[in-house]
Amino acid sequence: MKVRQVSHAIGAEITEIDLSCPLSDAQWKDIYAAWLKHIVLIFPGQMLTPEQLIAFAGRFGPLDDHREDPVSRLDGYPEIFLIGNHMVNGKLSKTRDTGRLWHSDHSYTTRPTLISMLYCRSLPPTGGTTAFSNMYMAYDTLSDTMKGMLDKLEGVHELLHLGSRSTTLYRTRSFKDPASIAERYPPVAHPLVRVHPETGKKALYVSEGPVSRIAGLTDDEGRGLLQFLFKHAATLEFTYRHTYSEDDLVFWDNRACQHIALADYVQNSKTPRVMQRLTVLGEESGRFFDADAARVSVPAAGAQFR
Ligand SMILES: [Fe+2]
Numbered sequence: 124m125k126v127r128q129v130s131h132a133i134g135a136e137i138t139e140i141d142l143s144c145p146l147s148d149a150q151w152k153d154i155y156a157a158w159l160k161h162i163v164l165i166f167p168g169q170m171l172t173p174e175q176l177i178a179f180a181g182r183f184g185p186l187d188d189h190r191e192d193p194v195s196r197l198d199g200y201p202e203i204f205l206i207g208n209h210m211v212n213g214k215l216s217k218t219r220d221t222g223r224l225w226h227s228d229h230s231y232t233t234r235p236t237l238i239s240m241l242y243c244r245s246l247p248p249t250g251g252t253t254a255f256s257n258m259y260m261a262y263d264t265l266s267d268t269m270k271g272m273l274d275k276l277e278g279v280h281e282l283l284h285l286g287s288r289s290t291t292l293y294r295t296r297s298f299k300d301p302a303s304i305a306e307r308y309p310p311v312a313h314p315l316v317r318v319h320p321e322t323g324k325k326a327l328y329v330s331e332g333p334v335s336r337i338a339g340l341t342d343d344e345g346r347g348l349l350q351f352l353f354k355h356a357a358t359l360e361f362t363y364r365h366t367y368s369e370d371d372l373v374f375w376d377n378r379a380c381q382h383i384a385l386a387d388y389v390q391n392s393k394t395p396r397v398m399q400r401l402t403v404l405g406e407e408s409g410r411f412f413d414a415d416a417a418r419v420s421v422p423a424a425g426a427q428f429r
Pocket of ligand 1: 227228239382
């Protein structure tokens with residue numbers, strides 16, 4: 124197989140390999156090593172049945188059955204979830220605006236995704252891109268003083284926070300029943316810096332979409348630091364933006380990068396953007412965060428002047 128880096132920071136295109144055929148141990152080892160090194164792998168022109176797709180993704184670990192959203196699953200294949208602006212039962216799919224802010228998948232749970240895999244089935248005439256950013260680089264380029272501070276802190280990730288955001292380009296989904304979301308997905312604290320269990324390298328783990336605050340800091344302190352980190356993590360030199368072709372298979376290591384699905388296409392084209400998505404479950408990580416118990420104590424207003 125041939126490996127070609129697609130940007131300075133992240134991503135490699137892999138050609139001269141057919142994933143529909145059984146892989147030799149040597150091929151599997153090469154793919155795995157390329158994935159750890161380049162974080163995002165792109166396999167253009169793959170012709171895969173759902174069974175072959177599931178078999179390939181399943182080599183990396185157990186797959187999610189997407190039981191949280193059964194309507195969006197591919198019929199007969201719970202491991203395959205359809206993301207796009209296609210029609211589902213006569214209505215635009217509710218997955219159409221998935222991932223419109225920088226994030227690492229399912230960081231708002233205590234079992235964040237290891238690998239997310241997208242198999243491109245259909246595209247609008249232009250756009251529908253995904254950008255990726257290298258979180259090793261984001262960490263490595265910080266000052267030692269900042270690294271020392273971040274090493275000790277945790278970010279609080281909340282699905283409800285993610286669902287309440289809006290930008291100038293779009294509004295994220297709003298939840299019909301926020302109380303039930305809050306109960307099913309309570310806030311989770313993860314270290315701002317995670318040590319990758321396989322490469323041993325440190326990666327920044329904080330993203331604009333779900334992170335609402337920094338544990339132990341006041342809202343004012345945390346907000347300023349988070350604004351810096353969100354901007355820093357998306358530094359263009361750390362990124363690669365992938366323009367898909369049909370039959371591209373793309374997957375990435377959520378422990379080492381963030382990604383964003385850009386709203387850079389018309390929603391009403393004849394051909395929608397449709398991806399078959401597979402999710403390899405990650406390891407347990409983080410802890411449930413009790414906001415009340417963790418309330419930061421600050422002096423009462425004016426107390427410091429007495
Ligand atoms: Fe995502």
